[in-house]
Amino acid sequence: MTIPQVRKEEQLNLESLTWGDLTWVNIERPTEKETEYLAQNYPFHPLDLDDCLSRIQRPKIDEYKDYLFLVFHFPVFHKEARVTTSSQLSVFIGQNYLITLHKGELKPLVKLFKECQIDEESRQENFSQGSGYLLYRIIDRLVDYCLPILNKIGDNMEEVEDHMFSDRTRGAIKEISSLRRDIISFRRIIWPMRAVIGSLEPKVRRFSKTDLAVYFGDMVDHVDKIWDGLDEYKEIIEGLNDTHDSLANNRTNEVMRILTIVATIFFPITLVASIFGMNIPLPFQHSGYSLLYVILIMLAIIGGMLYFFRRRHWI
DSSP states (O other), X not given: OXXXXXXXXXXXSEEEXXXXXXXXXXXXXXXXXXXXXXXXXXXXXHHHHHHHHOSOOOSEEEEOSSOEEEEEEEEEEETTTTEEEEEEEEEEEOSSEEEEEEOSOOHHHHHHHHHHXXXXXXXXXXXXXXXXXXXXHHHHHXXXXXXXXXXHHHHHHHHHHHHXXXXXXXXXXXXXXXXXXXXXXXXXXXXXXXXXXXXXXXXHGGGOSSOOXXXXXXXXXXXXXHHHHHHHHHHHHHHHHHHHHHHHHHHHHHHHHHHHHHHHHHHHHHHHHHHHTSSSOOTTTTSTTHHHHHHHHHHHHHHHHHHHHHHTTOO
């Protein structure tokens, strides 16, 4: 049994795990101290090290003679803010090492490193086939991590659809806007990743002891599945937005129709009241039943107008 060597550098936010001839260096929340350490111990280009600290890098693959530099973006859902944002993962891969730099937000990556630290079977499974296979295991877990986020968006869309056709429609437009923001953000993350993951296998082939074509092909299928799901959700959310607008317009028209009928009915009543309130001689004015006569006239007008509206199917 190969005994792993676990090391945590003093005053550096860096942990390394060695099993056999392969070393995995994991750096969470990298700073200039960590990049200086990498510059002193590895033949990395200074621009690549600068990119590890940059927040605006696009997913890419930079190929060198002895190593590859990779940048990935994966979605992270923040429950408090209810928003999906991207988290960057930078990777250096060589023949005998794999270096990952990230913010610590990618839970599958953090969990995999801890598993390899404490479990012999996990180390053997992930380290025995070379750094290329270890990279595949990391990316595959992160891609699979996107599926629960996608399913969560789908569940939220079903809830919004149920609310929209119920009486609780006041906050529907806010929920639709929030879902649209998440879908747009998710699509912005996945779109450039498709090209990077699709072209990854031929470049990491030299760092693996086995043929990874089938493994990476399966991972590309998962990415395409996520993209197809986002395309479907994009169409659904646009349809829900149009439906919400139609329902809101119909409710507004219904309210305006009722108010118009009420105003139309009260106009002649107001006219009758104004006439009998004038200081001129009028029929029934001096009768003891003058108020009753006025009320009967008003009721007759209301009844006639309601009958007319009903005949015309306006109400």
